[in-house]
Amino acid sequence: MLTELKPGIFYWQGGVNFGVVLGESGEIILIDAGLDAGAPRKALRPFLEQGYRLAAVVATHCHADHIGGAAELHRRHGPAVYAPAPEHVILEHPDLAPMAIYGASPPPGLSVKFLRPPAPCPAMALPREGLFEVAGRSLEIVPLPGHSPAQVGIAVDGVLFAGDGVFLPEVLERHPVLFLVRVDAFLASLERLLARPEGLIVPGHGPHLDRGADPGGDGDPLRVAVEADRGHVRRIGSLILDILVDGPLSEDDLQDRLAARLGKTYDSDVSYYLDHAALRAHLSELARQGAVAPAYAGSRRRWQRVAGVPGAGAGAAAAAAHPG
Numbered sequence: 001m002l003t004e005l006k007p008g009i010f011y012w013q014g015g016v017n018f019g020v021v022l023g024e025s026g027e028i029i030l031i032d033a034g035l036d037a038g039a040p041r042k043a044l045r046p047f048l049e050q051g052y053r054l055a056a057v058v059a060t061h062c063h064a065d066h067i068g069g070a071a072e073l074h075r076r077h078g079p080a081v082y083a084p085a086p087e088h089v090i091l092e093h094p095d096l097a098p099m100a101i102y103g104a105s106p107p108p109g110l111s112v113k114f115l116r117p118p119a120p121c122p123a124m125a126l127p128r129e130g131l132f133e134v135a136g137r138s139l140e141i142v143p144l145p146g147h148s149p150a151q152v153g154i155a156v157d158g159v160l161f162a163g164d165g166v167f168l169p170e171v172l173e174r175h176p177v178l179f180l181v182r183v184d185a186f187l188a189s190l191e192r193l194l195a196r197p198e199g200l201i202v203p204g205h206g207p208h209l210d211r212g213a214d215p216g217g218d219g220d221p222l223r224v225a226v227e228a229d230r231g232h233v234r235r236i237g238s239l240i241l242d243i244l245v246d247g248p249l250s251e252d253d254l255q256d257r258l259a260a261r262l263g264k265t266y267d268s269d270v271s272y273y274l275d276h277a278a279l280r281a282h283l284s285e286l287a288r289q290g291a292v293a294p295a296y297a298g299s300r301r302r303w304q305r306v307a308g309v310p311g312a313g314a315g316a317a318a319a320a321a322h323p324g
């Protein structure tokens with residue numbers, strides 16, 4: 001379903017959202033490209049029939065559900081494709097996506113459409129931050145790292161396409177473990193997002209947020225989402241420390257206990273390894289804070305709590321470092 005947010009600025013709300021921005025001379029800028037080209041082609045059809053031309057695809061980050069359609073769109077319509085560096089390399093080398101999750105050539109269960117874009121696509125690096133003129137529009141690139149290493153938001157005319165820089169409470173309900181690669185960066189990005197002036201926010205998943213008359217105030221739905229995301233990060237950090245009170249655990253055992261606390265089970269490499277990577281992001285954060293450390297015994301490596309560190313959790317400490 002295509003919703004017009006401002007004249008010439010639309011977004012498609014589906015399993016994964018994307019934006020359609022019209023330039024002044026008949027160009028179209030697509031912001032993200034869907035899990036595959038199916039939904040973008042449906043969204044673009046009425047504009048193409050009116051004589052518009054797909055001039056550019058701008059990705060917020062290079063997870064397959066946001067760039068999977070880029071290669072086919074590029075083959076059919078020839079747009080310039082941009083993504084934040086260094087993630088743009090994934091567009092050209094799709095195998096890097098599951099490899100980044102697994103740390104080696106992945107098993108077949110991880111070389112699936114949800115994690116690996118179906119085909120390589122030539123791509124260029126976006127500027128890291130600031131204005132980016134493309135296809136007759138001026139976009140502002142807003143760094144929002146944390147969910148992915150170089151995630152950005154794209155601001156245009158009072159609308160901010162946030163990609164997966166923020167997750168709505170309804171998404172948190174479906175995903176008790178958010179995929180993050182760097183916890184402190186994600187928390188800092190939430191602060192940056194909340195301070196933005198744009199009144200309309202399009203997240204990567206779920207309906208857009210209308211911040212109303214008082215962006216940043218108590219009634220701002222973005223504030224509600226940001227606080228829910230902060231709470232989630234704090235909770236996972238606290239749960240990890242709580243579980244480790246009983247003694248050191250391997251990452252697999254720790255994930256097993258964490259899943260039990262969250263009422264979660266696994267039946268695929270995709271769900272298991274996405275959570276495994278997220279758990280590692282939290283452990284790295286806790287280790288940087290000195291709350292956990294590796295413990296080696298013979299050939300075994302386990303995580304242990306470091307004595308004397310209060311169990312407030314990574315989220316609490318990092319959130320305190322970034323007061324809202």
Ligand SMILES: [Zn+2]
Nearest residue numbers: 061063147164
């Ligand atoms: Zn993502």
